[in-house]
Amino acid sequence: MATVEVTTDNFNDVISKPGTVLIDFWAAWCGPCRMFAPIFEKASEEHPDMTFGKVDTEAQVELAQTFNISSIPTLMIVRDGVVLYAQPGALPEPQLAGLINKVQELDMDEVRAAIAAKEGQA
Template sequence: MPLVYATADDFKDKIAKGRVVVDFYADWCAPCRMIGPVLEQIARENEDILVVKVNVDENQSLAVEYGIRGIPALLVFNDAKQVASRAGFMPKDALVDWIKSA
């Protein structure tokens, strides 16, 4: 699956079904730029995982709602229910294991 982008208007729809990883990021954030290609690979290689990116500069209300204090922040949702969260970069294999075990 390709990456998808969400805004405050369509966020709830994007996380409604299945396993969804949400990447709260900013264009100016170096660790965010590092994890971006890793998340793209995960999205392409795992049909059962949807990766949704949320720009915190453009969607501050979502960042506040989900308590985002540092970026990149990754949240895992199962059918709209948040089941895990973490901040910072992770290597791809560790990230996939974390997502699937959430």
Template sequence: MAVVTITKENFEQEVLQSAKPVLLDFWASWCGPCRMLSPVVDEVAEERTDVKVGKVNVDEQPELAGEFGIMSIPALLVFEQGKLVRQAVGARPKASVLELLG
């Protein structure tokens, strides 16, 4: 499944109303660890059809970053049935991202 670009305009529909668990990657283009994590998140999106994967550019969506208290990036947030259930900060190996999904 393709990665969805998440904005404050589509957040409710794509994340809160999603029937599937949602993995959100909060990132920025200037962030080195974000660039390391991005291909891992893309791989998870390709392999896990049971999960929706979205990316939030914190420079373009500061309201969303603020709403979830994102102080460090990359930050991964997992939502299930519209609720934030798990989160992790920093670049991590694929196994760790998959573990975060449960």
């Protein structure tokens, strides 16, 4: 599956899809973003069961500000509506593949229980 352009108009629709959603916050002028783009695109082709989206931080300033994106590229991974990963930095292909595998192996019932327990302590 090719990557989808994510905007303020379609962000909620993209992020609320069931399963795993990877979002790449990037900009055309960013060298590391250009290095990461083919790695991200290849991963999208290898995982057609997942949604891969790209947010152009220059065109979608409001989205970048909402998520406090101060360094790009930033990768965000959401599974079943839960943000599991949000870190800046261009990942090499093996590291991205490993991260995707770890996210897929998570027991989301355990993750939600841990979040609920943490929120109960607050």
